[in-house]
């Protein structure tokens with residue numbers, strides 16, 4: 001008779017249990033802990049005191065932040081996936097039929113066709129100030145603190161003249177689109193946020209024929225800016241912000257929110273100014289009385305604010321709230 005036939009089920013269970021325990025204890029405990037992590041997450045990501053990428057040990061952040069995404073468009077990275085193209089074309093639908101590939105080609109025969117900001121590394125410390133347009137900047141005296149950053153990103157029409165004490169005077173990058181365009185000086189990068197393909201056409205027109213005077217509203221046919229400093233946000237980046245950072249809240253992300261995520265991809269340290277209501281609860285610009293908080297608009301305002309708050313809580317950005 002075979003020996004196994006003689007063993008009762010009780011003995012078989014006992015033998016298996018013993019073998020399992022033996023296996024567990026003979027394995028090197030270190031194999032189960034430290035070595036199973038990817039070493040690269042513990043590498044120093046920049047030389048600032050605190051870095052956006054930090055130790056990449058925060059699951060909430062790791063789930064959202066994609067270090068491989070390219071924020072800015074160039075000819076080489078311009079091909080869009082079919083779903084991205086469809087989503088982007090639906091943001092601000094227009095009646096104009098425009099060929100994306102031709103427009104990209106025209107853009108990058110005029111403007112720098114480069115791979116921007118691919119220089120991240122342990123020796124870099126690029127500090128960035130993102131300056132929103134909230135009235136909470138008034139009376140803040142943040143001007144010199146803002147100007148102290150390597151990169152100062154301003155948004156839309158936010159002026160500096162007359163507000164230097166509170167908002168500073170340096171602008172290295174200005175985020176705009178046709179409906180919010182203004183003249184820039186020669187030291188400022190124009191960063192187009194294209195919410196529609198017509199915006200790209202407008203950009204070309206403003207430096208050449210100046211024939212585009214309308215999108216969904218009247219727009220400036222030309223602006224002053226250095227064409228060698230023009231950059232264009234990648235349409236896929238807008239979708240990335242919407243899906244990964246906003247989990248599809250709202251219809252598409254606001255300019256200010258995209259700008260913060262953009263800064264987190266091109267900078268090592270991000271400080272945010274001029275976002276949110278003033279202490280009296282009002283949502284105005286620092287430079288006019290336009291109300292800026294619209295419930296029911298295309299953007300998921302509350303979710304954006306919660307996400308910005310999370311980023312601060314997790315030490316990925318710092319928010320300067322102003323004094324008023």
Ligand code: C5P
Pocket residue numbers: 131132133134135155156157158254255256257274275276277282283284285292
């Ligand atoms: O009003 P505008 O879109 O030009 O402002 C740029 C950005 O500044 C907004 O997208 C928003 O994120 C931020 N902002 C704010 N609070 C305000 C005004 C603007 O957070 N009261």
